Amino acid sequence: MFNLFKFASPASFYPLAGKLVTLFAIASVILLVIGLYMSFFVAPTDYKQGEGYRIMFIHVPAAWMSMFIYVVMACWAAAGMIWHTRLSSMMASALAPTGAMFTFLALWTGALWGKPMWGAWWVWDARLTSELILLFLYVGFMALESAIDDPRRAARASGLLALVGVINVPIIYYSVQWWNTLHQGSSIKVVKGGVETSMTEIMVWTLLIMTFACWFYTIAVALSRVRSIILERESDSSWVKEMLQGAKS
Amino acid sequence: MSEWLAMGGHGFYIWGSFGVSALFMIVEVILVMRRRRSLVQRLGRMIRMKAEVSE
Amino acid sequence: MRDLTLAMRHRSDVLTTVFFFIIVVSLFPLGVGPEAQLLKEMAAGVVWVAALLASMLSLTRLFADDYHDGTLEQLLLVPQPLSLIVLGKVLAHWIISGLPLVLMSPLLGLQFGLEGDALIMLMLTLLLGTPVLSLVGSIGAALTLGLRGGGVLVSLLVLPLYIPVLIFGAGAVAANAAGMGAEGHLSLMGAILLLALVLAPWASAAALRISVE
Amino acid sequence: MRDLTLAMRHRSDVLTTVFFFIIVVSLFPLGVGPEAQLLKEMAAGVVWVAALLASMLSLTRLFADDYHDGTLEQLLLVPQPLSLIVLGKVLAHWIISGLPLVLMSPLLGLQFGLEGDALIMLMLTLLLGTPVLSLVGSIGAALTLGLRGGGVLVSLLVLPLYIPVLIFGAGAVAANAAGMGAEGHLSLMGAILLLALVLAPWASAAALRISVE
Amino acid sequence: MDKGLLEIRELECVRGDRQLFSDLSFSLEAGTLLHVHGPNGSGKTTLLRAIAGLVLQESGEILWNGESSGKEKDEFNRELLYLGHHYGLKFELSGYENLKVFANLSGSDISEHEVEAALQRFGLAHCVELPVKVLSQGQKRRVALARLLLQSSKLWILDEPFVALDVAAVELLLEVIKTHVANGGMVILTTHQEVAVEVGSVQHLRLGQ
Amino acid sequence: MDKGLLEIRELECVRGDRQLFSDLSFSLEAGTLLHVHGPNGSGKTTLLRAIAGLVLQESGEILWNGESSGKEKDEFNRELLYLGHHYGLKFELSGYENLKVFANLSGSDISEHEVEAALQRFGLAHCVELPVKVLSQGQKRRVALARLLLQSSKLWILDEPFVALDVAAVELLLEVIKTHVANGGMVILTTHQEVAVEVGSVQHLRLGQ
Numbered sequence A: 001m002f003n004l005f006k007f008a009s010p011a012s013f014y015p016l017a018g019k020l021v022t023l024f025a026i027a028s029v030i031l032l033v034i035g036l037y038m039s040f041f042v043a044p045t046d047y048k049q050g051e052g053y054r055i056m057f058i059h060v061p062a063a064w065m066s067m068f069i070y071v072v073m074a075c076w077a078a079a080g081m082i083w084h085t086r087l088s089s090m091m092a093s094a095l096a097p098t099g100a101m102f103t104f105l106a107l108w109t110g111a112l113w114g115k116p117m118w119g120a121w122w123v124w125d126a127r128l129t130s131e132l133i134l135l136f137l138y139v140g141f142m143a144l145e146s147a148i149d150d151p152r153r154a155a156r157a158s159g160l161l162a163l164v165g166v167i168n169v170p171i172i173y174y175s176v177q178w179w180n181t182l183h184q185g186s187s188i189k190v191v192k193g194g195v196e197t198s199m200t201e202i203m204v205w206t207l208l209i210m211t212f213a214c215w216f217y218t219i220a221v222a223l224s225r226v227r228s229i230i231l232e233r234e235s236d237s238s239w240v241k242e243m244l245q246g247a248k249s
Numbered sequence B: 001m002s003e004w005l006a007m008g009g010h011g012f013y014i015w016g017s018f019g020v021s022a023l024f025m026i027v028e029v030i031l032v033m034r035r036r037r038s039l040v041q042r043l044g045r046m047i048r049m050k051a052e053v054s055e
Numbered sequence C, D: 001m002r003d004l005t006l007a008m009r010h011r012s013d014v015l016t017t018v019f020f021f022i023i024v025v026s027l028f029p030l031g032v033g034p035e036a037q038l039l040k041e042m043a044a045g046v047v048w049v050a051a052l053l054a055s056m057l058s059l060t061r062l063f064a065d066d067y068h069d070g071t072l073e074q075l076l077l078v079p080q081p082l083s084l085i086v087l088g089k090v091l092a093h094w095i096i097s098g099l100p101l102v103l104m105s106p107l108l109g110l111q112f113g114l115e116g117d118a119l120i121m122l123m124l125t126l127l128l129g130t131p132v133l134s135l136v137g138s139i140g141a142a143l144t145l146g147l148r149g150g151g152v153l154v155s156l157l158v159l160p161l162y163i164p165v166l167i168f169g170a171g172a173v174a175a176n177a178a179g180m181g182a183e184g185h186l187s188l189m190g191a192i193l194l195l196a197l198v199l200a201p202w203a204s205a206a207a208l209r210i211s212v213e
Numbered sequence E, F: 001m002d003k004g005l006l007e008i009r010e011l012e013c014v015r016g017d018r019q020l021f022s023d024l025s026f027s028l029e030a031g032t033l034l035h036v037h038g039p040n041g042s043g044k045t046t047l048l049r050a051i052a053g054l055v056l057q058e059s060g061e062i063l064w065n066g067e068s069s070g071k072e073k074d075e076f077n078r079e080l081l082y083l084g085h086h087y088g089l090k091f092e093l094s095g096y097e098n099l100k101v102f103a104n105l106s107g108s109d110i111s112e113h114e115v116e117a118a119l120q121r122f123g124l125a126h127c128v129e130l131p132v133k134v135l136s137q138g139q140k141r142r143v144a145l146a147r148l149l150l151q152s153s154k155l156w157i158l159d160e161p162f163v164a165l166d167v168a169a170v171e172l173l174l175e176v177i178k179t180h181v182a183n184g185g186m187v188i189l190t191t192h193q194e195v196a197v198e199v200g201s202v203q204h205l206r207l208g209q
């Protein structure tokens, strides 16, 4: 615990983050290679969906990450609000672009999966709709941040927005769920049951490996981005000067 | 090989998914690295300029 | 507080919001075509979306004028909790832009061929929902003060947060029409209203402090 | 002139307008319900109404900032015809808020289940119609400068003027879907565009002179 | 009024990537005026806003009667009157209505008569009923300044109060400030104009050197 | 520059139900400065805006080289530079971008280098890239004034140009004005500050007595 607070200061976190980036980047690349190999060569063809189901190995990790990152982001924002630790809000803003990217990828791969499976690029299904709204929340977060000139103010404002958003995410999620089940109009649903029963053990493993690969990828990218943000906001402080001069000479 | 690429008729969808995903992730990594590099350069220049002024 | 809300707003604002609402709702028959059945099915959704937009449009100005002329600074320095002042302003906003919509809605529902029960339900959901719109919207308005692209930015932040209200509001009317009973929807909307009433003024106050800096 | 239009606006504004458009369009299925057939019939109308609103919302700020910070005074004192400057600003407004909508519209059409021909027609009508929206809107924006309730007032003035564009635009898509050929609609829209191009900048310039005094 | 004491301890303010000042410490007692000097952009406005609690400092403390002003916000705000570059007036309302709104907000019970007297003192008798929007620059400023006569705050923070005022109004304002300080009030002000601010006890603070 | 002559004939301006001035006539030749005096609300700003064509007079004429300025608008505007109470700057743009926009609008062909030099002369070298919004009050004013160095207009109309400037900037502005007048330019200005505006030939006009 004591250690944790030590690393809550940007100066001591910066070098640590540097090491972690390398670590996670390597882990992520290794897992990606294994995961992709398994996705295409080891996992068997699905008896119902044919080869098309292989989209799952990217779609599901992307969808999971998109939701998970938002929660983590909001936690960092909350920590920043409560303890006024500068690092926390930086972490929040470092995570947002990656989260938005995974949200978009989940939508994109889902749409590409939907066309062959359902015959439509898009239906107004509960899950699809709430994913779309999640994308809006991410974009709102980033738009607000980039619209404010002073980085400190930007961090505080967007942190507040992330908090407000996270309270709303469950409300949105359940409202959409409910909205869609009340109207029985569209006959197409994510065929969860169909896929799951046909999931062999090897498919589950592949999925897990791909998920961890994405997870590590996120950590590596976010940490690397937070390093840049630290440099930007602390450029006046002595440790940054010393470090950069050390790097030059 | 081309049969494998066709993915039983779903090639467009599968490669569309994986391709775009790979593209986005690679581009993101490049953007992050570029941002860092230009930042270090800019700050370095700034610090050097300040040092010269104070000398 | 009373003086504040009264003095700061003018009567003509009410009319313009109402007219905006009416015009937007009337655009749909023009855009979609005159089939009565289609219009009837759309009715609740369209009225609700128009209410969302009308509320949002007037939101942009909730704090903007105060910000530009420096009154907001002064409000931050008043020996009263800021969230209370915010609540006062939101209340004023609702009376000007929300309440008139509630009162107008039966008329518009009639235009779309809704009847009796459905009209009352539409009104009821708007009555519960529009205060939430004003409350949640105030957060967005406070966050985007003085920023580039203010008007559009506020909608980007706020509209996604409005979605539950929209879904339950329009859903209640639809459920009622389908004879399924809308109590569930209504009580959920009540819960959301309470939640917003407790949290939103506080969040807006925090946002204002950030924006004025 | 080129520098003017470029320098005065920022890239991020484009994104926010596009997202506003997408969000507004997405609100409708949430309000109306997910039935594919119903949505398909509404599609053109909804996209067009959303385009109207997106264009109008960004309009409020077309001259407002210039007015408040005093740039507008300076623009009146520039040795160039004011209507030309207005035209430049309107063009910039269209590039930022109209063109992106045109480009986005096929995607939204897809979400509503439109296909092939209908998508192209939707895009075409928007391409002809959105410049008219910007042009006509500029008159309203100029007239309401510095007035109380500006944002809502502008919609009050401008939306009725938008109606012909809406009717022909959404009508062309519907006619096309019904296999009736939409040339008539399209050529009428072209005529409206020409008319607006000639008259609107002049009218806006006159309105600006009145507002600044 | 009871005694008041403002203490600033090791204040540091940062805007963007620029550090405006750091390690700034001073204290101000009742019955004194602090004149903050400094060239354009040296951070005077920022300092004044930080003291008023409108800008968050990077580090350091602002104490009012020994308590952090940020924590005891209500109490501090009751003793504070801040007039900045902005007028803080609603342009659609008349001068009279504007002052009335402020009086109501600050919770003090001020009669119509007092408001009118304040406006009269600042030479606005003939335009009480006009919306502030149509007033001249100097007249707007006078309306804003009339608040000084109405609120019984102890600490006045005035950021360039003399701007746009004609000679007569500058005289008047100087007198109002003098009276306030003589009665045990505190004033913090900045000005670039060469105005003779001579009251009992004046402190000077220079920024940006 | 060719000769310029501004003539005002029996000008009358009315605001609301108040007649600010009437029967005002004077003329201004190249190489002179007109200092308009008057207490707050006496109509100085209104007069200046009327000359610039931003306010419509009730009666009377404004002639530029013998022609009505309202009719030959383009020609007159080419020779005119008006700086009022408002800054006329886009707050989201940087100082550099703002000046560039003005230069383009006025149709003159000004190089990056010239813009930079103008900003530098007004002591803004270190904040060329910042959006004007975050600049201090005086720095904003300086950006607006830097236009004086870039546009080759003959007639400058400056409404309280010294407001918010520090001592150094006031000096600088005085010098810029002097040079302009010495080169055959014309300046109309108002100020309440006791600034020594001493150039070759100064005319005084008193309003509101």
Ligand code: HEM
Binding pocket: A056, A059, A060, A063, A064, A106, A107, A108, A109, A110, A111, A113, A114, A115, A117, A121, A122, A127, A128, A129, A131, A132, A190, A191, A192, A195
């Ligand atoms: C644009 C379209 C789509 C979007 C936005 C989308 C979104 C999502 C989301 C958010 C999840 C995570 C949900 C959760 O774990 O509870 C998910 C999981 C999943 N999706 Fe999709 N999806 C789309 C299309 C599809 C299609 C077309 C299929 C298959 C036919 C599909 C199959 C799945 C499966 C199998 C899972 C994993 C379910 C689980 O294990 O919980 N999705 N999708």
Ligand SMILES: Nc1ncnc2c1ncn2[C@@H]1O[C@H](COP(=O)(O)OP(=O)(O)OP(=O)(O)O)[C@@H](O)[C@H]1O
Binding pocket: A149, A150, E015, E016, E017, E018, E020, E038, E039, E040, E041, E042, E043, E044, E045, E046, E047, F127, F130, F134, F135, F136, F137, F138, F139, F164, F166
């Ligand atoms: N985001 C930012 N990045 C860099 N510098 C900034 C930023 N925001 C503000 N500043 C600087 O902070 C300073 C703010 O100064 P402030 O307004 O306090 O000055 P002042 O002393 O009141 O000047 P004046 O006499 O002109 O009113 C300015 O120099 C401004 O350039």
Ligand SMILES: Nc1ncnc2c1ncn2[C@@H]1O[C@H](COP(=O)(O)OP(=O)(O)OP(=O)(O)O)[C@@H](O)[C@H]1O
Binding pocket: E127, E130, E134, E135, E136, E137, E138, E139, E164, E166, F015, F016, F017, F018, F020, F038, F039, F040, F041, F042, F043, F044, F045, F046, F047
């Ligand atoms: N609608 C109106 N009704 C009555 N009087 C009005 C109206 N509009 C403006 N005025 C008066 O016209 C005058 C405008 O003065 P102007 O702004 O020209 O003054 P100024 O000499 O520039 O003063 P300052 O030194 O304060 O800048 C003010 O006295 C104002 O009260």
Ligand SMILES: [Mg+2]
Binding pocket: E044, E045, E046, E159, F136, F137, F138
């Ligand atoms: Mg200042």
Ligand SMILES: [Mg+2]
Binding pocket: E136, E137, E138, F044, F045, F046, F159
């Ligand atoms: Mg004036």
